[in-house]
Amino acid sequence: MASRDEPPTLHSKRSLTLRFNIPISKTSRFWTGLAEGKFVTTKCGDCGRLTFPPQADCPNCMSGNSKWVELGTEAELLTFTYVQITPTSFVDHDPYVVAIGRLKEGLNVLAWVEGGDPTRLKPGARLKIETRKEAEGGPYYVFVVTP
């Protein structure tokens, strides 16, 4: 990193790569649902609170009695951005559009808008959630713009 005009630095010869194993056992139904093309989340069996992202324990009444419900996939675009400077681990990706959409159930979801022309997107636009599978096999979800 040092340029000619800069003071000397010691470029450490020890490098560190961090790759985390993230526990998902309590929300595995969400990920298997995505793989089946379904968009599901948790609903508290006691107080009825819907949560997204899904979580096993209710943040409202603290009950652990959650059940899985399927969500509608239509959303209204609340806000978005076109990410042109991407982080190191996304350096091979083309720039992407990220949006927050509001589902009919009142829950917000953050995801990429696939194939959307960022110069024509506007808050209020109608979106639909679709499930996808990465090249490496991991399922994820995106928004697509509906006419």
Add this chain to the structure above:
Amino acid sequence: MKNVAIVGIGHSKFGRRTDVNLAELAFESIKEAIDDSGVQKKEIQNVTVGSAGGWYEENLPAVIVNEYAGFQDVGTMRVEAACASGSAAVRSAYLSIASGEADVTMAVGIEKMTEVDTLTAVELMGRSGSYLWEFENYGMTFPAYYALYAVAHMKRYGTSEEDMARVAVKAHHYGSMNPLAQFQKEITLEKVLSSQVISWPLKLYDACPITDGSAAVVLASEEMASKLSDTPVWIKGIGFSSDSANLSKRGDYVGLRATVDASRKAYAAAKISPKDVDVATCHDCFTIAELMAYEDLGFCAKGEGGKLVREGQTEVGGKIPVNLDGGLKAKGHPVGATGVSMTVEISKQLRGEADSGRQAPIKNGIGLVHNVGGTGHYCYVTVLSRSK
């Protein structure tokens, strides 16, 4: 609670500081703050170090910093509240005295962000949300989070890219008068508007830079302050709050709930209202953040942030001068140092010691520090006063 005064302030040059390591950089502020206070180092009973960390080689910054400065047997810890870590450190040092535990304490803010490459720093900041749901599959960045707020604010209130650009022009104007600022050059509206888009609608000049820097304050009880200082600055109230980690859990994207709540608590603790404030620092990590801060702190009505900056009301001579040190935008934003740096700046303003051209007129003797952590994940609002 006992009265607590700021009796010593220290501030390093901000910028790309490849000439110093973490401890050397912290030492610059620590020495200056101790000299300014007149206390003996051994009188300082505890040292709280605010640092977000992750981008420099040390894992335990508090003890590294203390060892180099020669602190022995002090109580210490590193505190983390993302970009508000510095204010969290000030609060910890404040509480130690307010509770009667100690008579003299120190808060240090330190960050060394240029030891990793820029895109790695972008990655580490982008991971500051709810990792699995925002980063793993969607690669959020810090500018992207604030861009989501900018688009919603533009849609709801008609705020323009030009309104946001005016915040950057103001920041650079005052940065040009601050010898400690990373950028000391004026910029034009055209330059901001034509700069590279990083996450639309935010452009390079809407964003604060990646910065190395430190700042420190010495705090004292009323009894000690009366012996030490002719110009004590009193901490009248601190409000702090938080909001969801995951942005999608928030109700709207036109303001920061954590700022509204923290400021309400701070105003109540200090028994003041927004109109009593003579001068403020607002957390302008992005230009849109400063506009939202004006509104959320009650300096103007919701949606009128753009109008306030357009009318020049946040400049010297305006209704409420904001970020006369150049703000995060021009002074630089060494994450963990920022809250302490803001506290140093408002202390200077209240003492009447700001550099020529950037001193606010002080009428009520009251200044405000607004320090946000993450994307409104944390917020600290600190009210400072010339009088007890």
